[in-house]
Amino acid sequence: FQMATSLPVTAQHYLECGTEDCEKNCQFYCNPCHRQLCEQCRDKHQKSPDTKNHEVVPFLQHKRLLPVDKCKLHPTRNADILCNECNIPLCSKCTTMEEHFGHKFVDMEDIDAEKFAFCLEEISKIQEYFLPTSKEMKTETDEDGREVKKIMDGIRNSIKAEAKSLKDLVDKVTSDKLEQANTIEKSLLTVLKQQEKTYDDYNKYLEKLLKEFHGYLPLSNFKVLLSANFENSKIQSIPETTKPVPPVFTAGQFTYDDVSKLLGKIDVPNIKPDKRKIKPMATSSTQLKPTGKEMKQDREKSDMKQTLSLSSSVTKVREYTIPDVDSVYHISLGKSGRLWGSDKCGNLVQTDLQGNLLLKIQTSGRDDGYHTVTQDGDLFFTDIKNKVIKRITQDKTITEFIKTGDWEPISIHSSHINGDILVGMIKGREAKVTRYNKTGEEKQNIQRDNKGQGLYKYPHYITENINGDICISDINKRAVVVVNKSEQHRFSYTGQGSLFLPYGICTDLLGHIIVCFSNLINNKVLILNQDGQFLSLLLTPQQGIYPRGLCVDDENNFHVGQRNTNTVTVYKYLQ
Structure with missing residues (x-):
């Protein structure tokens, strides 16, 4: 059957009274006659001897006029009754047949009204509770996702900060060790510089001595050679120096695990996650529990709604x-x-x-x-x-x-x-x-x-x-x-x-x-x-x-x- 969601399609239709020559607004509905009635026509309808016992209700509570479906056994009659035992539509004549003797029958309009009301109730549940609650829970998962991202961003920032701190310490230690190497090198080079000067001085002494001995060799200096006293011309021995002892670098012994231990670690708690709370349908409203006065007011409003009409x-x-x-x-x-x-x-x-x-x-x-x-x-x-x-x-x-x-x-x-x-x-x-x-x-x-x-x-x-x-x-x-x-x-x-x-x-x-x-x-x-x-x-x-x-x-x-x-x-x- 057609559901209530089709109502908005005709939402701009002007509801008129169904009585001939009456153009007033429709406010009521006669379920047996399937007629739209204004207030005055309703009064006349209920006073008429033929229709005074008819069920007249506010329009929104009316039963719908079902499509005509002819009986398969009696084509001149409408199938407007349902056999509860056989679950098939029948006409009034079918109910007297032997195969339906003792069976219970229900008016198709009553079944339609019941199913129509059921659908409206289910639509209301979906729109009022299930869909909003599900969307709220989806929103909650979105919020949890944002919270997880926020936490993980914090963890990543902590890892980077800790790594930077360690890197800064490594850079400081490296700088100190390089400075130590520079100091050792400077000390060794200073000693070697002094040794170099010693040999420069000794070489100058030898060159001077060599020049002096060469001066005695020409024949013109023969008299000088005879008169020379070589007892004091003994060559001084070569100065002794020491070889430098360079430092030895011993590489540090560390592994990935050693470095990892220096930094913090990420732990996933071994805790069973809590189930998300689903609001019960009876308390789906976000309002606080009503007071006695508010409950009385709600009852009064509900009673008023039953009696008020346009x-x-x-x-x-x-x-x-x-x-x-x-x-x-x-x-x-x-x-x-x-x-x-x-x-x-x-x-x-x-x-x-x-x-x-x-x-x-x-x-x-x-x-x-x-x-x-x-x-x-x-x-x-x-x-x-x-x-x-x-x-x-x-x-x-x-x-x-x-x-x-x-x-x-x-x-x-x-x-x-x-x-x-x-x-x-x-x-x-x-x-x-x-x-x-x-x-x-x-x-x-x-x-x-x-x-x-x-x-x-x-x-x-x-x-x-x-x-x-x-x-x-x-x-x-x-x-x-x-x-x-x-x-x-x-x-x-x-x-x-x-x-x-x-x-x-x-x-x-x-x-x-x-x-x-x-x-x-x-x-x-x-x-x-x-x-x-x-x-x-x-x-x-x-x-x-x-x-x-x-x-x-x-x-x-x-x-x-x-x-x-x-x-x-x-x-x-x-x-």
Whole structure:
């Protein structure tokens, strides 16, 4: 059977009532008749004697109309019953046949509904738990890989440093030994130089003596020879000297192991590695264990979800003003009736519902959803100029929380599911959404679809739905772009024919997506279901509005800020 993932394919279809000549929005479904019904037609349907016992449910809980499959034995009848014993489709006439006597039969629609619900539940498990948990574990392995590389880089640096230290010592010892060799050589050469001088002096003495004896030999010196006294002319003996004793070099005795022992070694601990912890499905949320009060609130919300539905009309509840701004492009609701509003000139104001000014600061914000209130009551806002996300605590202290590097943070939202901070950012022609945890650690970057195409152009408003979907109002892409928590693109809503310029966006307790848009002739607020199907217009141009900022309060009313006034109007749209 066709699975629920096909819903986004028809996400922009206008759901109309199936009653003839009725063009109102479809909100209900009759399972036996397989008819789409508006609220009024539902009432008539349930009052009619023929259909008063029919099962009429909210549209999202309807059974699907199965394709017609003719019975093989009775071709004029539809095979709409399943024999549990034989596991084959039958018609009503087949159930009376002898071979099926005593067998149990089930309506094919019930089986389809059961299997359809099973598939939705399995899809939900995969999207809500298995896929995110697996991706978290993959992220953990990536972080472990970076940590291992960091450790090994440290070990390599230690080895190099130790080797350099040893090399420096070797160089020092080598230098000292060379100096010793030079000193020995100098000493030996000095002795040999002295011996050389001794022999130079002796040679001069011999040459002088030789010259003297030659002088006696000519006949003209005969008288001199007779008178010469040779008794004192004995030749002096040759001086004795010693041969130098050169040093002997004894080579050092060392091996590779000897050198290796001088340096440190790498040890791999003989420890059994710990298994990675897999978060159990029941506690897959990153929230702290809820308190009794929070559990009561959750039960109340769950009970409310069972009873609430989309009203056929929108009712104005009240108005309030935000002082010191000339328009209201974004609203962030806080605790105790306190709220924040901003205009396109960077004025960010905190006020109460009576219009009393509590705090005003000047920011670099523009006509974007650049501030958000956390569950703790703090306010985060983006400083686009300095590329920083700042925090204002309840005691009005302003601190820097996250630096976004080269990216300009233009929109921000604090998750009501787990307290994560979602930030829409741009850099040149690139755009992305980054998820941070409560401490400012980056957890996720969403930038491209599975085909490598950019998901966003200018994500100037951002919110999160109850199922974890990240919903972006992208004015440059002229679309509401929705991505699930596993970074998979679910759908993009681009309006219904006219130029779609989305601004403020928010979601409610039932998973509705509320978005306001504006162009030259149309200024509207519309509502989609969480699968992107258009449900109805909440506000129309006939009401004379120029909507920009949107939010939903704890009483399930939506607040609308406008571009031409500092008055915020509150409307009731659920019943």
